[in-house]
Amino acid sequence: MKEPEKFTIQPGIGVSPILFGMSPEDVANLFDAPPKHSRITHTKERQDAWVLNGKFLFVVYGEENNGVVEVTLSPEHHAWINDTKILGTGTSVNPIKYLKWLDNEPLEGLGVLVFSKIDISTSGFHDNDKSQESLTAGVRGRFSSILHRLSPYKA
Numbered sequence: 001m002k003e004p005e006k007f008t009i010q011p012g013i014g015v016s017p018i019l020f021g022m023s024p025e026d027v028a029n030l031f032d033a034p035p036k037h038s039r040i041t042h043t044k045e046r047q048d049a050w051v052l053n054g055k056f057l058f059v060v061y062g063e064e065n066n067g068v069v070e071v072t073l074s075p076e077h078h079a080w081i082n083d084t085k086i087l088g089t090g091t092s093v094n095p096i097k098y099l100k101w102l103d104n105e106p107l108e109g110l111g112v113l114v115f116s117k118i119d120i121s122t123s124g125f126h127d128n129d130k131s132q133e134s135l136t137a138g139v140r141g142r143f144s145s146i147l148h149r150l151s152p153y154k155a
Helices: 024-031 095-102
Strands: 007-010 014-016 037-040 046-052 055-061 068-073 079-081 084-087 107-109 112-115 120-123 134-138
Touching: 014 068, 024 046, 024 055, 079 095, 084 095, 095 112, 095 120
Parallel strands: 007 079
Antiparallel strands: 007 014, 037 046, 046 055, 055 068, 068 134, 079 084, 107 112, 112 120, 120 134
């Protein structure tokens, strides 16, 4: 199974090489392998999971067109936004501080921070829960259905 050297997070476009709207088959072809696990979520979306060199990657496909709507990376993946490395070995940037620079009004609740202006959510980083650390990028408006349940992030 091949793993990209890095993932490039492009809000509204995807987590390159995975682009929003790609089919499950297209994503599997990127990794030269089918997902390790696949399930249907409570929202009737398909979630595929890969383990790439011991690092978890989750891809969610929308119910309507079955294209990618969300990508979740574990913190061990090498991930970049713009020209800044925010995940992976050797990262000197605090992902929350950098994301706050891009969206200075994150919301908190349900165990996550949501940066709705850039359609990114994180878990574990803001409360130092290493076992829960992840970063999720979604299609435009991906998190809009939960925003009413969140509060402004104070830290």
